Amino acid sequence: MRMNEAADHYPGLMVSVDDDQIRLEREFEQAVRAASDLAVRVAFSVVRQREDAEDIAQEAFARAYVRFRELREPARFRGWIVRVAWRLAIDRWRADRRRQAREQVVGESAAPGATAEELAAERQRSARLWQAIDELPEKLRLVIVLCAVQGHDVQEVARLLEIPEGTVKSRLFLARKGLAERLTCLANDSAKP
Amino acid sequence: MSCERFREAITDHASGALIDEAAGRHLAACDPCARAFEQRQQLLAEVDDELRGALAIVASPDFSARVSRAVRTVPPSPKPVLHWWMAAAAAVALVAAGVFLTFTAGRTVRPEQSAAAPRTSSQPPSVSTPAPRAAAASPVAAEHVAPTGRAHPARQVVNRPRGLEVIVSPAQARAIARLKELASRGVQESEAPESMLVKPPVAELVIQPLRVADLSVPDLDAGSGSGVEQQNPVKESFR
Numbered sequence: 001m002r003m004n005e006a007a008d009h010y011p012g013l014m015v016s017v018d019d020d021q022i023r024l025e026r027e028f029e030q031a032v033r034a035a036s037d038l039a040v041r042v043a044f045s046v047v048r049q050r051e052d053a054e055d056i057a058q059e060a061f062a063r064a065y066v067r068f069r070e071l072r073e074p075a076r077f078r079g080w081i082v083r084v085a086w087r088l089a090i091d092r093w094r095a096d097r098r099r100q101a102r103e104q105v106v107g108e109s110a111a112p113g114a115t116a117e118e119l120a121a122e123r124q125r126s127a128r129l130w131q132a133i134d135e136l137p138e139k140l141r142l143v144i145v146l147c148a149v150q151g152h153d154v155q156e157v158a159r160l161l162e163i164p165e166g167t168v169k170s171r172l173f174l175a176r177k178g179l180a181e182r183l184t185c186l187a188n189d190s191a192k193p
Numbered sequence: 194m195s196c197e198r199f200r201e202a203i204t205d206h207a208s209g210a211l212i213d214e215a216a217g218r219h220l221a222a223c224d225p226c227a228r229a230f231e232q233r234q235q236l237l238a239e240v241d242d243e244l245r246g247a248l249a250i251v252a253s254p255d256f257s258a259r260v261s262r263a264v265r266t267v268p269p270s271p272k273p274v275l276h277w278w279m280a281a282a283a284a285v286a287l288v289a290a291g292v293f294l295t296f297t298a299g300r301t302v303r304p305e306q307s308a309a310a311p312r313t314s315s316q317p318p319s320v321s322t323p324a325p326r327a328a329a330a331s332p333v334a335a336e337h338v339a340p341t342g343r344a345h346p347a348r349q350v351v352n353r354p355r356g357l358e359v360i361v362s363p364a365q366a367r368a369i370a371r372l373k374e375l376a377s378r379g380v381q382e383s384e385a386p387e388s389m390l391v392k393p394p395v396a397e398l399v400i401q402p403l404r405v406a407d408l409s410v411p412d413l414d415a416g417s418g419s420g421v422e423q424q425n426p427v428k429e430s431f432r
Contacts, residue, residue, distance in 0.1 A: 032260050036252040045248055054253060058260050065264040129243050148244035169209075177208040180236050 028068050031077045032061055038078060038149065039085040045145040046089035047096070048130065056092060060085040079160040086142055124190070132182035140175035147172055195219060196226055207233035 039060055044053035060081055064071055071077045114122070133141060146157045147168075154172070158165040202216035207230050212220065220226055253259075361369070 028264075029257065029261060032257050036256050036260070037250075040252045040256070041248045041250060044250055045244075048247075050250060053250075054256060054259075057252065057256070058263055061260045062264050126243060126247075129240060133244075145244070145248065148241065149248050173205075173209045176237055176240070177205065179240055180204070180208060180233055183236060183240070 024068060024072075027072060028065055031064075031068075031071075031074065034074065035078050035081050036061075039081050041149045042082050042085045042142075042145065043089040045133075045141075045149075046086070046093045052092060053089070056088045057081075057085055059088055075159055079162055082146070082160050090138065128183060128186045128190070129179075132179050132186060135182060136175055136178055140171050140178065143168055143171040144175040144179070196223060199223075199226065200229070203230050204233055206230065208237065 036057065039057035040050075040053050043056035043060075044050065047053055047056065063084055064077065064081055068077075071080050133144070136144070142161070143157060146160060147154070150156045150160075154165050154168050158168045161168070196219075199216040199219045202210075202212055203220055203226050206212040206216070206220070220230060
């Protein structure tokens with residue numbers, strides 16, 4: 001039990017409260033609320049499991065808490081969280097690569113009332129897309145995911161990754177080009193008897 | 194043939210790259226290339242939609258609370274401490290600054306000392322004679338007070354004209370500085386208020402005329418006994 005909580009529970013208890021620490025924890029809670037969706041989405045783009053993504057995001061925030069004094073600036077905090085969540089997710093994904101039971105994303109995007117055939121086709125298309133994304137180099141992959149999450153705000157993505165905007169644009173172009181080529185190949189392969 | 198030539202430029206354009214003028218003209222005129230371009234654009238639009246839809250998830254409502262609970266097991270963010278490398282860097286910087294200042298101070302003093310080297314190098318400060326008051330405290334000498342970087346701490350060096358160096362006591366140096374201040378204000382020493390004048394404590398030999406009345410011969414004076422003052426021949430001779 002922390003000092004300020006102890007004071008709440010035992011009104012007569014005299015405690016010395018570190019004001020700076022309390023202020024720091026409040027700032028941290030605000031930062032978590034502001035960046036939680038972003039961290040979960042970044043992790044989800046890799047592991048494609050909501051529970052795993054939230055676990056990863058939680059671990060990233062726990063690491064951020066340890067060095068939050070250095071990360072008090074909101075922009076810096078968001079960028080740091082994105083990079084750590086991405087790295088943790090990649091590590092988890094590599095560890096679980098042999099385990100192929102991944103949640104399929106199509107369940108959430110399929111139109112209600114779709115037939116079984118439509119659902120199967122949608123699932124196959126989605127599987128191809130994520131396979132193509134997984135085959136991209138990590139740098140291109142992170143950029144295309146962040147662009148999708150941030151609504152193609154190149155400036156914001158550059159700020160999050162701490163790289164120049166031109167680098168984001170070139171990586172985005174290469175990622176889109178690679179995805180298109182890979183998806184075309186996968187579609188041609190599946191069309192073959 | 195021209196379709197093959199422009200294919201890459203057109204597909205790059207569909208992925209977001211700029212297109213040159215020739216390829217743009219071909220794209221506008223060639224139906225198969227225009228169709229390929231539209232297909233590529235449609236494919237990428239689907240990719241964007243799929244990614245946007247898949248990544249539109251939000252954290253669970255209790256996610257922040259879970260994070261707060263989780264971080265309670267983590268030691269709080271430590272206050273900034275002085276790491277060993279910071280202390281080492283500070284120590285190195287301090288030593289470097291000290292060496293630099295010492296070297297710089299030595300270099301600024303040396304030229305003045307070298308100008309009067311024949312006189313001062315052979316004359317240690319402890320045995321040097323303090324300058325006469327008139328010479329040391331004159332405005333001319335006061336104009337030539339030199340900063341003393343390496344001189345004896347209790348003494349200061351005064352450069353007089355023609356490179357003569359005189360070592361004075363701190364009190365004399367203060368008096369010289371005071372006179373210099375007066376000179377800078379255009380005030381003569383005789384016109385200065387008494388509070389502005391500090392007489393340097395120079396040992397002086399005061400010569401006064403000797404008066405015979407100050408002399409006494411105890412033996413002769415004590416031996417009179419009769420109460421009648423006798424004439425002392427020695428005193429008389431001095432009178």
